[in-house]
Amino acid sequence: MESIPPLYSLSTEVRYAPPWQDLSIIGIAGSSGSGKSSVAMEIVKSLDLPWVVILVMDSFYKTLTSEQHHKAHANEYDFDCPESIDFDVLVETLRDLKKGKKANIPIYSFSEHQRQPDTTTLYSPHVIILEGILALHDPRIVEMLDVKIFVEADMDVCLGRRVLRDVRERGRDIEGIIKQWFDFVKPSYTRFVEPQRPISDIIIPRGIENKTAIDMVVKHIQRKLQEKSDNHTEALRNLGLIAAEGKLPPNVHVLPSTPQFIGMNTILQNPETEQEDYIFYFDRLVSILIEKALDMTSYVSANVETPQGNTYLGLHPKGTVSAVVILRGGSCMETALKRSIPDCITGRVLIQTNESNDEPELHYLKLPSQIEEHATVILMDSQMSSGGAALMAVRVLIDHGVEQGSIVFVTCTAGERGLKRLTAVYPKINVIVGRIEEEGEPRWIEKRYFGC
């Protein structure tokens, strides 16, 4: 028997919740041909915002067996009953997205009646519009919905629309369409679709033409999003307060103030420095930061033989080192990065701070595949003030499976409060900082480097 090792109390965890962790899901159900997708499109159009995604339930059809496949071709397979949809996968997908994780959306081929090996990645939406005849059918989904909409139209109108659509867009013959309608679509409406009506929040009769109803929904979503944005900004502010005290933690590495380093920083901050000189000294300074960042990566012992036949016990780098650039600031640092790793795999995220409320917003994202397997991911931004963009970028990496300990954030200058905030939330990342700047310094380095 062994003695019990000392137990440590868990430290109070400081959390950062990006806006996509607080996802709103809107369900739109209704009969085939009732105008669900037009309503969904109209909502997206009226919202006029990034990160609003329409998720069509067709993607979650189950793969058919060859027998079912045969039936489908003879218009004898029921695509309108709940059994045809893989609700388990759909529920799991929505739960992942609700947690802020990335989700893989299946791609369904209507000609082959099966799921394709490829998937589409969906990440960080703020609003999802789930559209399908049975969007409000599964109680597990209903529970996750913020707004439940039921679109209604006269059944004759529905049939008419369906005939037109299937003939025009799916190249099917009228007889088959009519057969399917009376065998499956209509019975299914009475059995499964119509019963969703009473549990919906809003019923939109006459679909797309009903401007008043659509306007109501849009207003509701806008109000929700505003709350979310306020919460995010407020949370960032609170994180700042938490982190205001104390010294910088040991995983923040500020470069030593050597004469050369201060000299370069003086040239870089001097408005009289010529553009050409600015770029030269900036690249030189960042090269030093990058070499320092490479100290944080993993190495393994290795014996090598020299040309004279002696052995030397040295080190070899272990695993892939990749970089992720926070646009636009981080892209100033790529020249220097390529000096040390000419073929560095590089991803990009565009995070911009909304000037009206200081809220960072994720606009664009392109990460290398298998980034979660890389030994080190160097995250670069030329300047960090409040740390909002950095917090969001680290969160994006973690959501994509990158371990906290594999992330090295490199920045030329940073405010102390931002650094504390970042490391309070992510205590295992390493941070390389060129120079500590005063609080609240506006971004100017990227403007200087790019000349605009």
Next chain:
Amino acid sequence: MASKSETGPSPAQGVGPLYRPDGEKPTATVSKEVSYENVHVLPQTPQLIALLTMIRDKRTSRADFIFYSNRIIRLLVEEGLNHLPVVEQSITTPVGRSYLGVKFEGKICGVSIMRAGEAMEQGLRDCCRSVRIGKILIQRDEETCMPKLFYDKLPTDIADRWVLLLDPMFATGGSATLAVETLIERGVPEHRILFLNLIASPSGVAEFAEKFPKLRVVTSFIDQGLDEKKYIIPGLGDFGDRYYSM
């Protein structure tokens, strides 16, 4: 004293950032230590050791050898430049704050000992764009077996400059000593010479440091010692051959 450490093995230790526990640092051979105030060995970071491992490995291709040695040379130059004088300078930043910084003071020039030293010029230029570079050719005299100055071309105002003397391999230090003597003859004060070097032998660097106490040596690694042919062991072979032709 120097001969005592000559044959001894080089220290091997866990190499890694300070914050990492010892068990998580991979073991590697690091530079020997010397106790001369004017000899500066670069911090033995895992990154530097990995770069040195690449250039020591005989399987490393010439392109990679050039690339990795340039990276070490840049680190050497950056460290070397820190020994140059600066003066305080106060500026107003683009966001209107005042910053008390420094300004580089004094003119510099590079002097490479041909031919291997010339391989370090690229790294020097990467850090100092328009630096003047002089050259010195020293070869072994067939009759006396002593190093002999064959050729030199140095900036005319070299006496007014700080000199970064470049030679990647420092074995017995014969050429480097003659090069320093040449510079002193041209009026360069000893304390304004910085000798930049990749790999040095413990005995060579000790003698050199004692002979020129005011000169500064910046090296990335002090190796185990010399073999009977006076080659540095474990070393990396002939630097010039590997950089220029092999």
